[in-house]
Amino acid sequence: MLTIDTLTNEIDGKAILKGLSLTINAGEIHAIMGPNGAGKSTLAYTLGGRPGYEVTGGTATFDGADLFDLDPHERAAAGLFLGFQYPVEIPGVSNLQFLRESLNSQKRARGEKELNGGEFIRLAKEKAALLGLDMDMLKRPVNVGFSGGEKKRAEMVQMGILDPKLAILDETDSGLDIDALKIVGAGINAIMRKPDKAVLLITHYQRLLDYVKPDYVHVLAGGRIVKSGGPELALELEREGYSDVVGAEVVG
Amino acid sequence: MLDLPTSSDESWRYSDLSALQSVWPLPAPVRIDVAAGDSAHHHLLQNAADSAAAVHDYVVTVGDGARCDFHVLNIGGKLGRVTIDVTLGRGSHFELGGAILGSGDQTLEIVTSVTHAQPDATSGQTIRSILSQRATGSYLGKIAVARDAQRTDAFQSVKAMLLDRTATANAKPELEIYADDVKCAHGATVGELDKAALFYMASRGMDPATAKTLLLRSFVAGVFDSVADEAVRETLEAAAIAKLEAMV
Numbered sequence: 431m432l433t434i435d436t437l438t439n440e441i442d443g444k445a446i447l448k449g450l451s452l453t454i455n456a457g458e459i460h461a462i463m464g465p466n467g468a469g470k471s472t473l474a475y476t477l478g479g480r481p482g483y484e485v486t487g488g489t490a491t492f493d494g495a496d497l498f499d500l501d502p503h504e505r506a507a508a509g510l511f512l513g514f515q516y517p518v519e520i521p522g523v524s525n526l527q528f529l530r531e532s533l534n535s536q537k538r539a540r541g542e543k544e545l546n547g548g549e550f551i552r553l554a555k556e557k558a559a560l561l562g563l564d565m566d567m568l569k570r571p572v573n574v575g576f577s578g579g580e581k582k583r584a585e586m587v588q589m590g591i592l593d594p595k596l597a598i599l600d601e602t603d604s605g606l607d608i609d610a611l612k613i614v615g616a617g618i619n620a621i622m623r624k625p626d627k628a629v630l631l632i633t634h635y636q637r638l639l640d641y642v643k644p645d646y647v648h649v650l651a652g653g654r655i656v657k658s659g660g661p662e663l664a665l666e667l668e669r670e671g672y673s674d675v676v677g678a679e680v681v682g
Numbered sequence: 683m684l685d686l687p688t689s690s691d692e693s694w695r696y697s698d699l700s701a702l703q704s705v706w707p708l709p710a711p712v713r714i715d716v717a718a719g720d721s722a723h724h725h726l727l728q729n730a731a732d733s734a735a736a737v738h739d740y741v742v743t744v745g746d747g748a749r750c751d752f753h754v755l756n757i758g759g760k761l762g763r764v765t766i767d768v769t770l771g772r773g774s775h776f777e778l779g780g781a782i783l784g785s786g787d788q789t790l791e792i793v794t795s796v797t798h799a800q801p802d803a804t805s806g807q808t809i810r811s812i813l814s815q816r817a818t819g820s821y822l823g824k825i826a827v828a829r830d831a832q833r834t835d836a837f838q839s840v841k842a843m844l845l846d847r848t849a850t851a852n853a854k855p856e857l858e859i860y861a862d863d864v865k866c867a868h869g870a871t872v873g874e875l876d877k878a879a880l881f882y883m884a885s886r887g888m889d890p891a892t893a894k895t896l897l898l899r900s901f902v903a904g905v906f907d908s909v910a911d912e913a914v915r916e917t918l919e920a921a922a923i924a925k926l927e928a929m930v
Contacts, residue, residue: 478885481877506887518698522900531896536916539887572882592886 431456431596431628432477433496437488443554446472448653454596454628461631461639464665467673470632471515473650474600478512481619493595502601507539510597511588513602517581518519520572525584526554527570529591535549557590558610561617571585578605586617598624598630605643636668649676651678693765696820696852698789700749701735701761711767714812718745718771723910724752727921730759732786737763746771746800753909756790757925765793766863772800778807779905783925786818795824798861805835809858810902813849814929820852825867829860829919838868843875843901845894860879872927894930911924 432454446469451658454460458625465476474547475488478481479502490497492508498509501661507620520528534544545553558565573581582602589597599618603611619642631642639647639661649665650674656676667675684707687694716722730736736754736759744750748771756762768776784790796805811819819842827834842851853870875897883893902922909915 478881480881501890502881502884503887503889503893506885514882514885514887518876518878520876520879520882520897520900522903523896527896528883528886531892532883532888534890534891536887539889588886 431493432630433489434477435489435493437476437490439472440484440486441472445486445637446653447476450654452648452655454630456595456628458504458646459629459631459642459644460646460648461622461633461644461664462648462650462655463633463636463667466634468579468650469653470634470650471600472486473596474512474560474632476654478502481614486593487488492641501607504534504539506592506594511592511594511597513585513589513597515601515604519574521574523572524570525568525572529554529568529584529588529612532588533592535574553591554587557587560590561586562612562613563587579607579610582606582614583610583617590617590621593621595626596630599633600632601634602631603633603635611638612641618642636664639664651676693793693822695861696789696818696822697763697791698761698818699733699916701759701789702737705753709738710764710891711741714740714750716742716744716748716750716774719747719867720745721749722751724750725909725914725918726752726754726764728754728756728758728762728764728919732758732760734759735761737761738765740764740766742766742768742776744770744774744776744803747773749775749776749777751777751908751910752779753906753914753918754778755783755906755922756780756792757783757921759790760787761789761916763793765770766774766795766811768796768805770796770798770800770803770880770927772804773802774800774801776805777908778809779908780807780809780821781905782809782811782819782821783902783922783929784811784814784819785814785925785929786817787815788817789820790817791820793820793822795826797826797828798834801830801832801833803833803834805837806808807821807838807840808905809840810905811851812845812901812926812929813842813851814845814900815874817846818850818852820854822852822854823836823918824856824858825843825866827859827861827864827866832863834861834864834866836866838870840868840870841901842872843898844872845875853912890926891930895903895923895926897929898926902926
């Protein structure tokens with residue numbers, strides 16, 4: 431579904447990703463872990479197409495298309511979802527309005543029929559209930575006045591409504607207490623654990639992986655994948671630390 | 683015949699004086715007198731043809747205990763200028779909601795002078811401007827508080843959004859206060875579209891034009907919330923949205 435080959439990039443002239451390669455197939459959940467400053471969020475933003483995250487080399491192919499040929503909104507319409515570590519507040523625009531415009535923009539781009547008001551509200555209710563989010567929250571402006579946990583749950587409601595093929599979730603577990611973590615983990619499983627979908631979980635800690643079991647775990651350090659393994663690698667990292675598992679000079 | 687104003691006349695400082703020539707001299711202002719205890723609603727949709735100059739002058743008196751709500755959508759013409767000169771009686775209220783949406787080479791202005799002549803009057807002015815290309819949008823707002831007009835409470839909230847670096851927003855509050863028990867609040871900001879919000883919206887699939895229009899609609903939303911007549915509110919909102927969609 432997604433093939434990244436020797437990807438390099440720069441932000442303000444500084445090289446962050448230095449030849450990153452990764453392949454994710456349909457039906458798989460991958461976790462990328464790594465120390466602070468390894469380039470985890472940079473990878474997410476670069477795949478999402480955030481302005482300023484300049485690709486300097488390598489390729490990324492998503493469902494047969496050159497990902498870097500597509501504008502950010504076209505990547506979303508193609509089935510990519512980016513979960514933000516810090517979801518953005520948009521005063522004056524309600525969640526419902528935001529999501530309906532987003533979903534219908536995607537449907538227009540794919541040549542599908544747009545949802546009318548009633549159809550959309552039914553869909554939103556169903557997905558909000560899945561994440562235990564009150565419908566009243568969705569009537570409020572996007573992320574404005576939401577707690578950290580509410581923002582992350584709202585992100586998962588967005589994911590449920592937009593129904594992507596591939597979700598790249600950047601530190602979706604940060605700012606969540608244990609109860610919220612369980613709800614968000616169950617939400618990810620319910621929405622994305624399907625044979626035709628895939629997930630890339632970017633996380634600093636292993637605790638989210640207790641609830642969303644990855645098929646593969648990768649260690650990102652110094653702008654590259656330095657080690658890959660099964661779920662046991664996450665436990666090893668948690669136990670022994672990044673320096674011991676992949677070498678202090680790599681993490682440095 | 684009166685001479686054409688010059689740019690050294692303070693209230694014409696940012697105007698388009700060559701466009702003004704075609705309509706000079708101006709007719710007498712429209713008078714609105716709200717009788718004591720009454721309540722009045724007025725609105726103006728200034729949507730003149732592209733090359734035209736449109737100047738609308740109002741002189742408003744609000745009687746004791748009366749209230750006047752005024753809504754202005756200023757979007758048309760080469761020059762579109764709306765001036766409102768208000769005098770407030772005891773315990774009266776004046777409320778202005780104004781939006782300026784300018785593109786191309788338009789010069790659009792709202793110029794107000796609100797005189798609190800008697801005690802206990804309140805006034806509120808909310809102005810939102812969105813300007814693209816080489817447009818100029820100006821708000822000049824004077825508040826005068828007479829010596830005896832104690833317990834005056836007035837505010838001006840002025841926000842402008844520039845879609846291009848070549849557009850210009852002017853905001854000039856002017857306070858002239860002779861009483862001592864007075865609240866006059868004014869705030870003015872000039873900003874650009876939030877790039878983080880635009881990327882967030884794009885990441886959810888919104889095309890750039892849809893995302894920008896949604897952000898701009900939310901920026902001017904609220905200006906027309908207090909329009910009492912629903913048909914009028916819908917007319918103003920529809921005209922504003924049509925103009926915004928043409929701008930992004």
